[in-house]
Amino acid sequence: MVIKTEGLTKKYGKITAVEGLNLEVEEGEIFGLLGPNGAGKTTLISMLCTILKPTSGRAWVNGFDIVRESGKVRKSIGIVFQAPSVDDLLTGRENLAMHNLLFGVPRGIRKQRIDEVLSIVNLEKRADDLVNTYSGGMRRRLELARGIMHHPKILFLDEPTLGLDPQTREHIWEYIVNLAEKECMTVMLTTHYMEEAEQLCDRVAIIDYGKIVALDYPQTLKNKVAGDVVKIKQKARDIETIKKLDYVKSVQEKDGLLYLSIKNASSHLQDLLAHTGPIDFVEVRSGTLNDVFLHYTGREIREGEGEGGFWERVMKR
Amino acid sequence: MSELISEIEGIYAVWLREAKIYVREKERLISSVISPLLWIFAFGAGVGSTVNVISGYSYQVFIYPGIAVMAVLFTSLFYGVYIIWDRKLDFLKEVLVAPVSRASVFAGKMLGGATDAMMQGIFLLIIGLFIKVPLTPLVLIQAFLMLLLISIAMVSIGLVIGANLNSPEGFGLVINFVMWPMFFFSGALFPVGNLPSWLEKATYVNPLTYGVDAMRGIILGINHFPIYYDAAIMFLFALLAMGVGILSFRRM
Ligand SMILES: Nc1ncnc2c1ncn2[C@@H]1O[C@H](COP(=O)(O)OP(=O)(O)O)[C@@H](O)[C@H]1O
């Protein structure tokens, strides 16, 4: 177990940001924490990185207690914070050089490491420009490069693609997957983007109000809860008949439309339509983690509802 | 042993960042050249024309050591505000999560601030050569070391305040309550001997008084206390300020 928590809790006055969290992450996993803003993702990561002390409970990172052996934990991890933390008035290369010194990378291999990570994130050409001339995506890539430069066993990524355009986001996903494979790193990332959790993560914990509400492989979660979603519009509907069908898991009515959750839509659609009678409109899509989230919390994670901090902070400098 | 080396490299990394930023942020450089010039020429020469010669020196030369201390005091104390900006913008997190002790992070920041302030100190010592201040090479070295000691103490105070506050506005407020009394009751602008006795007592509990006294002793040969006594008090005060600074950084 590379990361393990036992009843990990953090309270800010009356607010309980993280509540009695039990979690185990295995070596080499890409583990996702998916949840809306304020769910407690950043708080959890901050505790695991030893920059925040838990109110109660314990946790171990790379086998070291996060409170009693925080120094050893720090030597084992790399982190990309939610808010940008590269220095604007230094060049990309200078930022990396500073990191080498701070994280005790041996003198002989420092230059080589810098060149190595710069090429991984494709920033060689801009390495000697001041960071305040970089775009948001380039900064994020630089932070990623910095986070992995000292070859940490565990990499924490707090909303690694927050505020980035979809194209840059997909690039960064690619880097993360490649890196995790090449360096045999364990990655723990937080996100409130569904596709990020689905495409990137081996396992996902859905977290809401500081608690884990579901934890499994994305596909298993979807199968368990959502299956496929069939959206139907029809004038005269007979919900009771539909509900009795054994492959229909749940029926919801919203805005005059019926939303059916179905185990395997492609093989049951014919039969379903035979039972519903004439319809105006039908749409079939595979279930998403959003449906899973909806199922467990009764709410949707709204995308793009970013914490706003990112660009504000970038612009300020 | 390798632990020690990595701590020293950590201090160096933090200091180097501060030094680079100092050189690149033009406002910092420009203000550190302009403000002492204003004090020496506008204030010193202006007031000097209405004040008689003190202890055989023109007023401009008499207040020169005090102005040098003041410039270093202001820059050093205000340096603490950068730690608040660093924290607000999360630039500090990278350093705080590194496997380097908080004492080293503090030392790096403190040396960075002292470098900043001493650039001004050096500039002032050079100006001194042009306004008939009696500066021999030995005096220059002693004055430099004394200013450095003052700056280390005052940067530490600034960092303590910065580490314990969350807003730059709050910092400005607190620093004014620290800086002005320290400056006015230090004898930087007038000889302590001429003050009413309650004010004289206030100057004796002010650590900066000893810094000013030492500087005036070193440069003009006018001092209340023995210079080694001044320096010892300043040294103890600097140690105390650094200790509190390290504790404040640990809680950050
Ligand atoms: N320093 C703080 N002081 C008080 N409350 C905080 C602080 N940091 C976070 N919180 C609260 O804790 C909860 C979890 O926040 P956070 O961990 O940032 O969530 P997430 O990263 O999932 O968006 C939120 O309700 C937030 O308002």
Ligand SMILES: [Mg+2]
């Ligand atoms: Mg967050």
